[in-house]
Structure formats: structure tokens, C-alpha cells
Amino acid sequence: MKITLDSQLGLVLTAIQAEDQSVLYQLMDEVYRSGYRYIWEDQGDWYVNLIYNRHTLHKELKRSTSHYFFVELDEKKIGILKYDFPFSPREIEIPNAMKLHRLYLHPEVHGKGIAKILMDHCENVAMENGLESIWLEAMECQMQARKFYEKMGFREILTYTLDFERIFPEYRNIQIMKKSLL
Incomplete structure (x- = not known):
């Protein structure tokens, strides 16, 4: 399945399939580490191997609530977008909501308005499905991401500490x- 978000830019979402695991892994090995390498003792090895392995991908694709895409610009994979709904965090109840689970873009395309287009897409999907809000998790140390989400109308509602020892x-x-949609 392909979803065209901006035909002028050539911005398309392509549904990730199980057979795409090696391509997903290779892309995220580069994209995730470019922004998060510094927070990990192992430069993100454990996390990338856990989240983008074949087993995890198959498990995520089986969930009917999960929507997982490559973000493509002029037919080149530049990142990923994953959202789940309905979905509420364990730490605090957010009923009738979408979780923006993963939004990662290659640093080469930062500042070009692509993330905003992706956020608008998520909002449209949420509203079309009668959801009341969208939530996400952002690392406190990622100021650029947090400022972007605040600009998009998101507000912090809870801070907690991850138990990832690495x-x-x-x-x-x-x-x-x-972000409330009502």
C-alpha cells in the first residue's frame, strides 16, 4: 500500500512488509544512530537489534492497531513512520488515542517540512477514526524533537525514567x- 502525501515533493508512505526487514534494519541502523548514538553505552547496538530484528517486525505487523511505513522522497527511503490506534500508555490513561510510535527521518531531510506533513497525516487519520488525541514519547535530551512537537501543539503530561541499562x-x-484533537 502506498499513500501519496505530497505529489509535488514526491513524498510517499509505503507500508512496510515482513520481507522488508533487512532494508528497514539497514535504514534505521543509520538514521536512528545518527540522532541517538550518544545516549547509549553501545552506541545503540542493543536497541537497533531489538527493535528492527525480524521477530519484532513480524510481531508489530501482526497487530491490527499498528500502521508502519517507510517514508519515501522521490522513491528514496528517508525514514519511517509508525502509529498505533487505539493505544494508551501504561504510565497514564489516555483513552481513545493514537500513539505516534516512531517518526525518524534521515538528517539530510531535516528542516524541509517533511515531519510537519507526516504529523498532519497522523492527525487526519486520527480524526477520520474518531480519536480524541495523539500522544508520543520524546527523550528529554532531544531538545530539537521536543521543540518541534511543542510547535505542533503537543504538551508534556508526564516524565518518567526508562529502565534501559545501556x-x-x-x-x-x-x-x-x-495533543488533543477536540
Whole structure:
């Protein structure tokens, strides 16, 4: 399945399939590490191997609530978008909501308005499905991402500490941010 978001830009979402695992892994090995390498003792090896392995991908694709895409610009894979609905965090109840689970873009395309187009797409999908809000988790140490989400109307509602031992302790805080759609 392909979803055209901006035909002028050549911005398309392509549904990720199980057979795409090696391509997904290779892309995220580069994209995830480019922004998060510094928070991990192992530069993100454990996390990339856990989240983008064949087993995890198959498990995520089986969930009817999960929507997982490559973000493509002029037929080149530049990142991923994953959202789940209905979905509420364990830490705090957010009923009738979408979780913006993963939005990662290659640094080469940062600042070009692509993330905003992706956020608008998520909002449209959420509203079409009668959802009341969108929530996400953002690392407290990722100021650029948090400022972007705030600009998009998200507000911090809870901060907690991740128990990932391979993350340096000073980088373990994560914020749940929420945007109401009503």
C-alpha cells in the first residue's frame, strides 16, 4: 500500500512488509544512530537489534492497531513512520488515542517540512477514526524533537525514567506528550 502525501515533493508512505526487514534494519541502523548514538553505552547496538530484528517486525505487523511505513522522497527511503490506534500508555490513561510510535527521518531531510506533513497525516487519520488525541514519547535530551512537537501543539503530561541499562543514566528521562484533537 502506498499513500501519496505530497505529489509535488514526491513524498510517499509505503507500508512496510515482513520481507522488508533487512532494508528497514539497514535504514534505521543509520538514521536512528545518527540522532541517538550518544545516549547509549553501545552506541545503540542493543536497541537497533531489538527493535528492527525480524521477530519484532513480524510481531508489530501482526497487530491490527499498528500502521508502519517507510517514508519515501522521490522513491528514496528517508525514514519511517509508525502509529498505533487505539493505544494508551501504561504510565497514564489516555483513552481513545493514537500513539505516534516512531517518526525518524534521515538528517539530510531535516528542516524541509517533511515531519510537519507526516504529523498532519497522523492527525487526519486520527480524526477520520474518531480519536480524541495523539500522544508520543520524546527523550528529554532531544531538545530539537521536543521543540518541534511543542510547535505542533503537543504538551508534556508526564516524565518518567526508562529502565534501559545501556542508556547512560543522565539520558534516561522520557516525556509523554499529548495533543488533543477536540
